[in-house]
Amino acid sequence: SQTIHQWPATLVQPVGSPLSLECTVEGTSNPNLYWYRQAAGRGLQLLFYSVGIGQISSEVPQNLSASRPQDRQFILSSKKLLLSDSGFYLCAWTTDTNSYEQYFGPGTRLTVT
Amino acid sequence: AQSVTQPDIHITVSEGASLELRCNYSYGATPYLFWYVQSPGQGLQLLLKYFSGDTLVQGIKGFEAEFKRSQSSFNLRKPSVHWSDAAEYFCALSGGSYIPTFGRGTSLIVHP
Numbered sequence: 663s664q665t666i667h668q669w670p671a672t673l674v675q676p677v678g679s680p681l682s683l684e685c686t687v688e689g690t691s692n693p694n695l696y697w698y699r700q701a702a703g704r705g706l707q708l709l710f711y712s713v714g715i716g717q718i719s720s721e722v723p724q725n726l727s728a729s730r731p732q733d734r735q736f737i738l739s740s741k742k743l744l745l746s747d748s749g750f751y752l753c754a755w756t757t758d759t760n761s762y763e764q765y766f767g768p769g770t771r772l773t774v775t
Numbered sequence: 776a777q778s779v780t781q782p783d784i785h786i787t788v789s790e791g792a793s794l795e796l797r798c799n800y801s802y803g804a805t806p807y808l809f810w811y812v813q814s815p816g817q818g819l820q821l822l823l824k825y826f827s828g829d830t831l832v833q834g835i836k837g838f839e840a841e842f843k844r845s846q847s848s849f850n851l852r853k854p855s856v857h858w859s860d861a862a863e864y865f866c867a868l869s870g871g872s873y874i875p876t877f878g879r880g881t882s883l884i885v886h887p
Contacts, residue, residue: 694873705879706819706865713873721874752818762807762869766818 664689668753668767676775681726681740683770685753688734693755695736696764697728700750712736748774777802777870781878788856789886796851796881798866807869808849810840813880814862822864825849836860861885 665688675681687693697709708721710728718728725744729737736753753767778801788794800806807826811819823834830842840851849866866878 706877708874711874750816754819756873762871762873762875763809763821763824764811764819764867764875765821766811768818769816771816 664755664765666753666755666765666767668751668770670770671768672771672773674773674775675743677745678742681738681743681747681772683738683751683753683772685736685738685767686734687755690734690755690757692733693757695730696754696756697736697738698752698754700752702749706752710738743774745774748772777806777868777876779866779868779876779878781864781866781881783881784879785882785884787884787886790858791855794851794853794856794860794883796864796866796883798849798851798878800847800849800866800868802847802868802870804870805844807871808840808842809867809869809875810834810838810849810851811865811867812836812862813865819865822851856883856885858885858887 667686694713696711698706699709710720712718712730715730726740751770754764756764780799782797809824810822812822813819822838823832823840825832825842833839838853842849863880863882865880867875869875
């Protein structure tokens with residue numbers, strides 16, 4: 663069966679520090695991968711998605727970036743965090759064969775101080 | 776353009792009462808429709824999905840949803856709510872692309 667991992671689970675970082683969040687998927691190949699952010703009391707905001715290795719599409723211009731170095735690995739990064747980057751970050755995947763339903767990871771709670 | 780509207784930000788029900796969460800969509804054809812649930816501090820879990828065929832779909836945890844094309848709605852229902860159903864519920868639409876559109880979510884509060 664398929665499994666999606668995210669780490670770390672929680673993170674507290676000072677403003678201006680770098681960020682790296684990792685997401686890995688097991689049990690499937692060539693998934694479409696997604697990064698979402700949830701700010702407190704708000705819905706899901708799609709940040710990036712990827713349909714293959716090295717292919718990244720950005721939905722919202724900001725100081726975050728994403729990379730996909732391997733088929734089942736998706737990384738969210740920042741060189742300098744802002745207070746507004748605080749939130750709950752979710753990774754998700756889908757494939758051609760499951761009709762667009764998405765499977766979500768457990769999330770990373772990021773607090774920028 | 777496609778959109779999903781969840782008109783209710785919060786819904787409060789008593790344990791054992793029935794539940795209906797509303798979802799309206801805008802899309803030019805028959806969409807793929809989904810309901811997800813999110814418990815506090817966790818990721819989203821798929822409750823049910825509609826692609827085609829029977830307009831009443833059954834999901835996990837005793838939930839069901841009915842697709843009504845004439846009303847552009849896909850409301851989620853449960854006949855008897857349990858305290859453990861307290862969570863955030865998201866309706867989502869996919870118009871045949873890999874980029875879904877999510878509603879803003881409805882927070883379900885269950886009173887004992």
